[in-house]
Amino acid sequence: xxxxxxxxxxxxxxxxxxxxxxxxxxxxxxxxxxxxxxxxxxxxxxxxxxxxxxxxxxxxxxxxxxxxxxxxxxxxxxxxxxxxxxxxxxxxxxxxxxxxxxxxxxxxxxxxxxxxxxxxxxxxxxxxxxxxxxxxxxxxxxxxxxxxxxxxxxxxxxxxxxxxxxxxxxxxxxxxxxxxxxxxxxxxxxxxxxxxxxxxxxxxxxxxxxxxxxxxxxxxxxxxxxxxxxxxxxxxxxxxxxxxxxxxxxxxxxxxxxxxxxxxxxxxxxxxxxxxxxx
DNA sequence: AAGAGGTGCAACCGCGCGAGT
DNA sequence: TACTCGCGCGGTTGCACCTCT
Numbered sequence: 001x002x003x004x005x006x007x008x009x010x011x012x013x014x015x016x017x018x019x020x021x022x023x024x025x026x027x028x029x030x031x032x033x034x035x036x037x038x039x040x041x042x043x044x045x046x047x048x049x050x051x052x053x054x055x056x057x058x059x060x061x062x063x064x065x066x067x068x069x070x071x072x073x074x075x076x077x078x079x080x081x082x083x084x085x086x087x088x089x090x091x092x093x094x095x096x097x098x099x100x101x102x103x104x105x106x107x108x109x110x111x112x113x114x115x116x117x118x119x120x121x122x123x124x125x126x127x128x129x130x131x132x133x134x135x136x137x138x139x140x141x142x143x144x145x146x147x148x149x150x151x152x153x154x155x156x157x158x159x160x161x162x163x164x165x166x167x168x169x170x171x172x173x174x175x176x177x178x179x180x181x182x183x184x185x186x187x188x189x190x191x192x193x194x195x196x197x198x199x200x201x202x203x204x205x206x207x208x209x210x211x212x213x214x215x216x217x218x219x220x221x222x223x224x225x226x227x228x229x230x231x232x233x234x235x236x237x238x239x240x241x242x243x244x245x246x247x248x249x250x251x252x253x254x255x256x257x258x259x260x261x262x263x264x265x266x267x268x269x270x271x272x273x274x275x276x277x278x279x
Numbered sequence: 280a281a282g283a284g285g286t287g288c289a290a291c292c293g294c295g296c297g298a299g300t
Numbered sequence: 301t302a303c304t305c306g307c308g309c310g311g312t313t314g315c316a317c318c319t320c321t
Binding site (some may be wrong): 050058089090102 | 306307308310316
């Protein structure tokens with residue numbers, strides 16, 4: 001038994017939106033706000049699927065959208081964020097005010113990919129193209145201190161061997177529930193992922209944990225990533241005391257610089273108590 | 280001027296996840 | 301616990317527009 005369709009396809013329009021449809025959608029959202037996309041089309045008098053309305057609003061009609069070409073700074077920021085996050089377009093978009101995930105995704109595929117290739121950089125791995133073709137081995141180990149999740153990835157040697165990813169959660173949080181932390185102990189979790197070619201080099205410079213990473217920078221790549229993270233997520237200040245920083249630091253969104261407020265955080269991290277949550 | 284091929288982007292599709300029941 | 305619903309995400313498609321020959 002499959003999922004029920006999100007809308008009655010026989011009675012919905014598809015394809016390009018007309019000005020009239022746009023205006024109806026804008027008027028409705030101005031009057032009632034966003035949300036409940038499933039019922040919105042009917043309420044707004046549109047013969048469209050709710051998903052289609054949502055997409056049209058988010059990608060095209062929203063008043064805070066920035067139209068026009070991407071700047072050089074935006075280019076570089078997208079490249080850096082992509083090197084850290086991969087194809088997490090929505091998270092990347094959250095860091096670029098006025099840009100949508102769809103816009104960034106399209107821009108990446110049409111411009112930045114080509115730009116990186118012309119620089120001799122593999123757009124997927126962010127490593128030199130010729131290096132990606134070699135049989136080099138790599139071990140990427142990200143460790144953090146006591147209260148953190150330790151993620152170790154071992155791609156050493158062997159084209160055909162399975163790399164192991166070990167996520168050891170020595171601290172107190174349930175990573176699946178995006179909560180703010182309890183005293184509950186969790187057991188180390190070992191994930192064995194399928195065979196991959198050794199030339200696929202993955203650098204997961206994502207730190208999830210409370211303390212800063214300064215004691216654990218061991219390579220030029222990780223230093224660069226760390227510098228980037230610290231440049232966008234500055235140390236505690238008078239305005240942002242250390243205790244609050246600790247709460248914010250646990251969130252990846254914060255670590256990559258989503259410090260401007262709830263709107264820039266991923267939805268899972270928003271919370272009404274003023275603190276930020278794991279995600 | 281016209282056709283072919285390339286490019287950019289809006290829109291669609293399928294799937295995963297969390298919330299609710 | 302199992303199921304449905306609604307939302308949001310990432311990948312893909314289709315088409316309008318542009319450039320070249």
